Amino acid sequence: MxxxxxxxxxxxxxxxxxxxxxxxxxxxxxxxxxxxxxGRALRNRLxxxxxxxxxxxxxxxxxxxxxxxxxxxxxGLIDLSTALAxxxxxxxxxxxxxxxxxxxxAAAAPILVLAGVMVFRRPxxxxxxxxxxxxxxxxxxxxxxxFMGLTAxxxxxxxxxxxxxxxxxxxxxxxxxxxxxxxxxxxxxxxxLLSASLAAKGVIGLDVGLAAVLGANxxxxxxxxxxxxxxxxxxxxxxxxxxxMSRVLGVSAALAAFPYLxxxxxxxxxxxxxxxxxxxxxxxxxxxxxxLPWTRISATLLTRILPDPPPARSEGDxxxxxxxxxxxxxxxxxxxxxxxxxxxxxxxxxxxDLRAALIQPDRLQIATARRxxxxxxxxxxxxxxxxxxxPSEHLDAATTERQAQVLAFSTNLxxxxxxxxxxxxxxxxxxxxxxxxxxxxxxxELLALIERLxxxxxxxxxxxxxxxxxxxxGLVAExxxxxxxxxxxxxxxxxxxxxxxxxSHETSSLHLDALRDLKRVNAHLAEAAAYPILxxxxxxxxxxxxxx
Numbered sequence: 001m002x003x004x005x006x007x008x009x010x011x012x013x014x015x016x017x018x019x020x021x022x023x024x025x026x027x028x029x030x031x032x033x034x035x036x037x038x039g040r041a042l043r044n045r046l047x048x049x050x051x052x053x054x055x056x057x058x059x060x061x062x063x064x065x066x067x068x069x070x071x072x073x074x075x076g077l078i079d080l081s082t083a084l085a086x087x088x089x090x091x092x093x094x095x096x097x098x099x100x101x102x103x104x105x106a107a108a109a110p111i112l113v114l115a116g117v118m119v120f121r122r123p124x125x126x127x128x129x130x131x132x133x134x135x136x137x138x139x140x141x142x143x144x145x146x147f148m149g150l151t152a153x154x155x156x157x158x159x160x161x162x163x164x165x166x167x168x169x170x171x172x173x174x175x176x177x178x179x180x181x182x183x184x185x186x187x188x189x190x191x192x193l194l195s196a197s198l199a200a201k202g203v204i205g206l207d208v209g210l211a212a213v214l215g216a217n218x219x220x221x222x223x224x225x226x227x228x229x230x231x232x233x234x235x236x237x238x239x240x241x242x243x244x245m246s247r248v249l250g251v252s253a254a255l256a257a258f259p260y261l262x263x264x265x266x267x268x269x270x271x272x273x274x275x276x277x278x279x280x281x282x283x284x285x286x287x288x289x290x291x292l293p294w295t296r297i298s299a300t301l302l303t304r305i306l307p308d309p310p311p312a313r314s315e316g317d318x319x320x321x322x323x324x325x326x327x328x329x330x331x332x333x334x335x336x337x338x339x340x341x342x343x344x345x346x347x348x349x350x351x352x353d354l355r356a357a358l359i360q361p362d363r364l365q366i367a368t369a370r371r372x373x374x375x376x377x378x379x380x381x382x383x384x385x386x387x388x389x390x391p392s393e394h395l396d397a398a399t400t401e402r403q404a405q406v407l408a409f410s411t412n413l414x415x416x417x418x419x420x421x422x423x424x425x426x427x428x429x430x431x432x433x434x435x436x437x438x439x440x441x442x443x444x445e446l447l448a449l450i451e452r453l454x455x456x457x458x459x460x461x462x463x464x465x466x467x468x469x470x471x472x473x474g475l476v477a478e479x480x481x482x483x484x485x486x487x488x489x490x491x492x493x494x495x496x497x498x499x500x501x502x503x504s505h506e507t508s509s510l511h512l513d514a515l516r517d518l519k520r521v522n523a524h525l526a527e528a529a530a531y532p533i534l535x536x537x538x539x540x541x542x543x544x545x546x547x548x
Contacts, residue, residue: 007146012194014143021136025129045085045295049288052089057096080299083239088246088288088295094220095281098192101140102277113138171211171258175251178215179222188220192280200273207262209276214251217283221247234306242302250287315346316378321386329390329399336383336406337465343379343413344461346372350420351454354428355447361432366425373421380414383407405532409464412528416521423517427510438507439496445489446511449518452482456522460529469537472530479526486519 112134120131182191195212198204204212225240254261261279268282269275291298319342320335353369356362387406395403431437438446456478463471493511534540 011143011146014139014146018136018139018143021132021139025132025136045082045292048082048085049089049092049292052086053093053096054089056090056093080238080242080302081295084242084246084295084298085292087239087243088284088292091217091220091243091247091284092281092288094188095284098189098196098277098280101189101193102196102274109138109141111138112141171207172255174208174211175215175218175255178212179219182216182219183222188216191216191219192277196273196276199276200271202272206265206272206275207258209272210254210258210261210265210279213276213280213283214254217280218247218251234308238299238302238306241306242298245298246287246291249291250283254283315372316375318379318382318386321382326386326390327394329394329396329403332390333387333399333402333406336387336410339379339383339386340406340410340413340464341461343376343383343410343417344457344464346376346379347413347417347420348454348457350376350417350425351450351457354420354424355450357425357428357432358438358443358446358450361428363429363432366429366432370421370425373417376414376417380410383410401536405464405467405536408532409460409528412524416524416528419517419521419524424514424521427514427517431507431510436507436510438511439501441496442493442507442511445492446514446518449482449485449489449515452485453518453522453525456482456525460525463529463533467533469533469539472533473539475530476526476534479522479530482522483519486515489515 116131116134116136116138118131119134120128122128122131178191178195182188192213195204195209195216199206199209221240221244225237225244265275265279267275268278318339320338322332322335325331325335350369350372353365353372357366357369384407387403390399390403437443456475459471459475459478463475490512493508493515497508531540
């Protein structure tokens, strides 16, 4: 008995794996085409219903269709009432797949596997993906044939007969249990086909089989809600929640009329197994016919249940830019200056995260720091648009000069943020991926330069606000001193390489790239704050080259 149960579990796992191979193979082969097909076919509710059924037949899973639909809804690419129609079609499509696979096609299983292996061995990725589809179909048919062969001893065992007979008194528990099992298996196809094979062998009665069908329909609606919907985004939750509500309504109505369903279900097929499969299709057709005309009302109700949250202010959204102040250039440029200082604060936070990533590498922290660069980019765009939109007839010589200083400061800080994000944080990520560490001396050099760079960000912000020529000269002098410190660090690194320091050899290119990029970031600070002031005063040489 124990061996039989283990074999049944093995065939169930093989069935689930075969379905998984079909789904992934179809997605890799026809994924973009399926998404495009869904996008084009959403003209009206009937077309959307048919598109959902067709896509699910191809994917062999209403869950997969639901996940694609959640992504569409979250991106605002599909109307909610149309999305609900697609989900109703997906449920019918899933029932059609069960119909196709429920026939005895075990003889085709080895042929499908053979063809799949031959196609899979082709070098092109598209052929390999289609080979997965054929192999998966072969495994599904093999598992179903093996499962049905093993259920015969269970049908003859007195203990199993008594157990399954007792389930007829606990129909609601069967529905709940099958819903949980389907949710765990991620496929109603698996649980319904297994239940149908048990019914075909007489292991379970038709009443229990119908309860299993209802539970599988309920459980298959849970996966898109839990996996495809993002908790912070109500738009991605509405379609899966609407699909679950439609299943709950359908299952509740079926349970209310359950005493009358079993006699009717017996007429749906020559065997209990076939009757179960046909009842599954009929259930989804009835639910779709009943609810398809009401998708717009359902969409309105779901929007009220899950309203859009108030728009959250991002760190990259401007706070001080007042459109009405543009006719007063001095005021407008003062407001733009306040926004530019926010860019400097964000850049300093990026450097703090970079320093932490070098001390204790962490993927999440690196990703968070990179998102700060997006805030800098948005602020720079807002400042630039605002400053340029100041009417030229209101600008005098002083405000025109200040306008150029604001634009130079924000543009150079944006370039500095790009360097930190795309170069320095990428170096930290590559170091984490390789699993290497800098030498103690090398890491200390990098941390010291980052600390110095953060101080220079604050100095540049002060120069930008004050416009003091003496402070500007100090920032330029600090640029030269920083370049000298970078050169000293490079020489020290090569000395460690010559001495045979293993850590220095492992991270040599990363270390040198980091030193170079820190110097480039620091150069942008001088260009952002000091150069515009000194150039306006005529105190900036046109070239650093010695004259002949």
